[in-house]
Amino acid sequence: MIITGNGKVFGLIGDPIGHSLSTFxxxxxxxxxxxxxxxxxxxxxxxxxxxxxNGAKSLNIKGLNVTIPHKINVMKFMDEIDFVAAMIxxxxxxxxxxxxxxxxxxxxxxxxxxxxxxxxxxxxxIIILGAGGASRAxxxxxxxxxxxxxxxxxxxxxxxxxxxxxxxxxLNNSDNFSDFNKDTKFNYGDFNILKENIKDCDILINAxxxxxxxxxxxxxIDENILHSDLIVYDLIYNPIETKLIKDAxxxxxxxxxxxxxxxxxGAESLKIWDVIDDPINIIDIMEKAVISKL
Numbered sequence: 001m002i003i004t005g006n007g008k009v010f011g012l013i014g015d016p017i018g019h020s021l022s023t024f025x026x027x028x029x030x031x032x033x034x035x036x037x038x039x040x041x042x043x044x045x046x047x048x049x050x051x052x053x054n055g056a057k058s059l060n061i062k063g064l065n066v067t068i069p070h071k072i073n074v075m076k077f078m079d080e081i082d083f084v085a086a087m088i089x090x091x092x093x094x095x096x097x098x099x100x101x102x103x104x105x106x107x108x109x110x111x112x113x114x115x116x117x118x119x120x121x122x123x124x125x126i127i128i129l130g131a132g133g134a135s136r137a138x139x140x141x142x143x144x145x146x147x148x149x150x151x152x153x154x155x156x157x158x159x160x161x162x163x164x165x166x167x168x169x170x171l172n173n174s175d176n177f178s179d180f181n182k183d184t185k186f187n188y189g190d191f192n193i194l195k196e197n198i199k200d201c202d203i204l205i206n207a208x209x210x211x212x213x214x215x216x217x218x219x220x221i222d223e224n225i226l227h228s229d230l231i232v233y234d235l236i237y238n239p240i241e242t243k244l245i246k247d248a249x250x251x252x253x254x255x256x257x258x259x260x261x262x263x264x265x266g267a268e269s270l271k272i273w274d275v276i277d278d279p280i281n282i283i284d285i286m287e288k289a290v291i292s293k294l
Contacts, residue, residue: 007036009059010273013044013052013074014067021237021290022065025266028289029275029282037275046073053077057096063273064094065266071133078103087170088140090133093269104272107134108141110265111235113279115203118254119231125149125200129191129220130207131159134235138205143167149185151197160188195225206234211242223247231255237262240294259294263287 012022018041026039042064044052049070056064066074071090075081078091078101085091085105093104115121124147128135131154142150150167154160164186172182198204198221210220216239226232232248237258245255263286267279276282 003038004036007038008062009038009040010063010065011040011042011056011061012065012067013042013049013070015043015045015069017041017043017067020067021262021293022266024293025263025286025289026270028285029270032282032285033276035275044070046070049073050077053094053101056094057099057101060096062096063269064096065269066092066094075103077101083174084108084140087174088137090137092265093272095272104269105137106265106268106272107137107261108139109268110263111138111205111233111261112141112145113268114256114260114264115231115233118256119203121145121147121203123148124202125151126203126205127151127153127194127197127201128205128207129153129194131156131163131188132207135205135207136163138207138235139163139167140170143171143184143186146181147184149187151187151189151201153189153191153194155190157188157190160190164188191221194221198225198230199227201230203231203233206232206236206242206244209236211239211244212236213238217243219243219247223250226251226253228252233260234258235261237290238294240291259287259290263290 012020023039023041030037080102082104085103088105091103091105093106095102126147131152152160152163168186206220208220211218226248228251231254233256234242234244235258236242240257248255263283266286270276271279
């Protein structure tokens with residue numbers, strides 16, 4: 001890759017930042033497309049967040065991804081926030097355009113687009129394990145995708161209850177989702193009701209950290225309740241095959257690794273930054289780059 005004075009710079013801000021795979025997958029795309037662009041990681045402490053955004057403007061950086069712990073706090077420094085990101089309450093992508101900062105959240109849409117490559121979401125019953133940030137982003141996108149039922153389970157039931165109530169309140173009172181199915185069922189609970197609900201469940205999504213490296217030999221659920229009609233999507237991408245994924249394969253269930261969400265959300269960022277028109281064309285490039293590093 002040759003960098004000239006005509007190139008464009010993109011990047012990632014977070015703290016810590018050393019574990020990120022975003023630099024590899026984005027720079028792989030730039031190289032493949034022969035673009036004079038570079039994607040760089042920036043370790044930004046929370047007390048320097050405002051300065052980092054202003055500095056990015058001054059340096060004519062074209063776009064930033066945002067990771068932990070800045071996804072919420074960075075919103076106060078934005079000029080505009082996409083309505084989906086505003087409803088989720090967190091952003092992961094910033095576009096610098098005409099002197100303005102415009103924020104988006106591509107986490108949810110990344111998960112949904114990767115799911116839609118293997119199944120339709122229409123009229124599906126979906127269970128999400130966990131009620132944190134990843135669950136929140138995916139839940140909002142699922143809720144406007146024509147599903148029949150969404151059940152969020154968390155060990156702390158108050159968190160799953162809060163997320164479900166927030167979903168219902170915001171979606172029912174929004175004019176931005178004319179196709180939102182008001183008959184969609186939204187429920188919450190703890191893991192004790194998983195066994196009875198998974199029997200007729202179409203898609204199970206793990207949005208907890210259970211199974212994350214180095215604890216790769218544990219799963220958030222009992223493998224004996226999995227079945228072959230279930231699609232299992234583990235948002236964890238390290239390891240690529242978690243114990244949950246391996247258990248699902250034993251019963252011939254379809255599976256998706258968190259690598260898919262990572263690359264699809266990254267591709268959506270590139271679309272927002274006007275680097276590409278169609279994210280599908282560069283998914284394989286990004287996925288190969290991520291897997292090679294894992």
